[in-house]
Amino acid sequence: MYLGDYIVINCQTGPFEFLCESVSTGTPFTARIDEDKRDLFREDSFLKEHPNACRFLRPDGNLLRCTIHHDSPAQCKFYRCVLMKIYNRSGTLIGTVTGTYNLHSENAALREIWDRETKGVPESRLEHETAKILQQKGYLVE
Numbered sequence: 001m002y003l004g005d006y007i008v009i010n011c012q013t014g015p016f017e018f019l020c021e022s023v024s025t026g027t028p029f030t031a032r033i034d035e036d037k038r039d040l041f042r043e044d045s046f047l048k049e050h051p052n053a054c055r056f057l058r059p060d061g062n063l064l065r066c067t068i069h070h071d072s073p074a075q076c077k078f079y080r081c082v083l084m085k086i087y088n089r090s091g092t093l094i095g096t097v098t099g100t101y102n103l104h105s106e107n108a109a110l111r112e113i114w115d116r117e118t119k120g121v122p123e124s125r126l127e128h129e130t131a132k133i134l135q136q137k138g139y140l141v142e
Contacts, residue, residue: 006075007031009055016041022073029073031056037067062142070124083127086110087140094139101126113137 009031010019016033033041033056040058047053054076056068066072084097086105095105095114101123103114117133118126131141 007054007056007073020073022075024075025073027073029071031068031071033067034070037065037069040065041067084131085142086134087142089138089140091140097127097130110139 006023008021008023010021010028012018013030016038018031019028020031021028037058040060041056043058046057046059047055054066056066056072057064058067059065066076082096082098083101085093086095086097086103088094088107094107095103095110097103101118103111105111105114113134114130118130121129134141
């Protein structure tokens with residue numbers, strides 16, 4: 001949530017486009033709000049409550065979502081936040097998926113499904129498709 005210290009918005013160039021800089025590398029980049037997250041982005045009350053949060057982070061139910069996921073800088077893509085929690089049918093947490101789309105689990109059956117089913121899925125669809133696949137296999141995904 002505190003990656004806001006690492007991204008500077010230099011100026012807004014359109015309703016959903018910003019010229020930014022990655023503080024850690026000094027690298028400029030253009031951040032465009034993902035089309036499917038523009039409604040989330042418009043609601044900015046979260047930023048008033050969390051002034052040190054990344055300016056592009058927004059709550060979505062019980063989750064916090066990056067609204068520039070497609071254009072986010074490398075430091076964000078490699079940040080190990082939890083994108084998905086995976087539970088077995090009993091409701092026991094058995095795995096998590098981090099921002100680098102890596103599964104962290106000791107459950108062999110889950111790992112096998114993950115390894116087999118995620119091959120070939122484009123990164124832009126990985127979170128959605130993987131959740132759907134896991135739910136079809138009887139897992140609970142949050």
